[in-house]
Amino acid sequence: MRKDKLSAAGFLSGAVNGLFGAGGGNIAVLMLEREGADPKTAHASALALTLVFSIVSIFIYTAKGALDPVNAAKLLPFGAMGAFVGTRLMKRIDPMMLVRLFACVMIYFGIRMMTN
Amino acid sequence: MDTLPLYAASFAAGICAALGLGGGTVLILFLTAVGGYSRQAAQGINLVFFIPCALTALAAYRKEHLFQPKKLLPALLFGTVGAILGALFGLTAEQALMRRAFGAFLVAMGMVTLSRCQQKSERTSYFGGNQDNPAK
Numbered sequence: 001m002r003k004d005k006l007s008a009a010g011f012l013s014g015a016v017n018g019l020f021g022a023g024g025g026n027i028a029v030l031m032l033e034r035e036g037a038d039p040k041t042a043h044a045s046a047l048a049l050t051l052v053f054s055i056v057s058i059f060i061y062t063a064k065g066a067l068d069p070v071n072a073a074k075l076l077p078f079g080a081m082g083a084f085v086g087t088r089l090m091k092r093i094d095p096m097m098l099v100r101l102f103a104c105v106m107i108y109f110g111i112r113m114m115t116n
Numbered sequence: 117m118d119t120l121p122l123y124a125a126s127f128a129a130g131i132c133a134a135l136g137l138g139g140g141t142v143l144i145l146f147l148t149a150v151g152g153y154s155r156q157a158a159q160g161i162n163l164v165f166f167i168p169c170a171l172t173a174l175a176a177y178r179k180e181h182l183f184q185p186k187k188l189l190p191a192l193l194f195g196t197v198g199a200i201l202g203a204l205f206g207l208t209a210e211q212a213l214m215r216r217a218f219g220a221f222l223v224a225m226g227m228v229t230l231s232r233c234q235q236k237s238e239r240t241s242y243f244g245g246n247q248d249n250p251a252k
Contacts, residue, residue, distance in 0.1 A: 006191045007191060010191025010192060010195030011190055011194040014196060014197065014199035015198035015201060016204060017199055017202065018200065018204075018205075018206060019203070019217075020144075020202075020206065021159020021206070022140035023140070023141070024195075024199075026125070026139040026228075030203075030228065040182055041182050044177035044180075045188055045191075047174055047183075048170075048174055048183050048188060049188060049195055050170065050175075051174065052192055052199075053196065054200040055128075055151065055167065056203070057163050057187040057199050058167075063153065066160050067160030067164070068160070069160075073221065075123065075126040076164075076168055078123045079126045079168075082127040082133070082134070083139075083169065084130075084134075085168070086132065090134065091150045092159075104226065106222045106229070108144050109219070110218075110222030111223060113219025113222065116215075
């Protein structure tokens, strides 16, 4: 992958992640796959990038008083339990159907946010 | 906000993350729509929430040599600048504007996800099997 395109993918992904606190990984996966990376490599690379961008953003959110990392960390065990259940569920349900359903939910809430 | 719904939202977000459904979006939506959190606070919580999930997944990916940190260096450098600028802008911009922007982002990502699902299922039905994983 060309360095300039990789830099552009990184910049856009980082900016979105900092701006919305989420979504940087989606952008990175899309751009890396468009540049020819296979889906698994694109996902792994996007995850590594987003991890760094999230840490940077956490520092800024904390410095600006928008985040109390200690309080937020209290939610982590519940997320981990959910992830454990999710991995079990994955074997029993059609992921494609879930992804479609989730995309529709995203669009619904997105429209609500734009119009309210 | 009561702690129980907050824990329930975290649990649900964990399930969604494991299923590859974007647990972060679920958490932000719930915290803002139901929990009454400000957008910035919800986004901050989500960022913290993401760290252990990413570390766990990356440990597995690293064993499979699926990413090479050195090759990602330009993206990391420019992305860090992007993250700083994005976070600073996101925290200072007008709430209503950011809410609409996040809404537009959700719609766009939802559409992209649906279109990718469609492409995937067309490929699968055309070839009569799962082309991403021919073994299946």
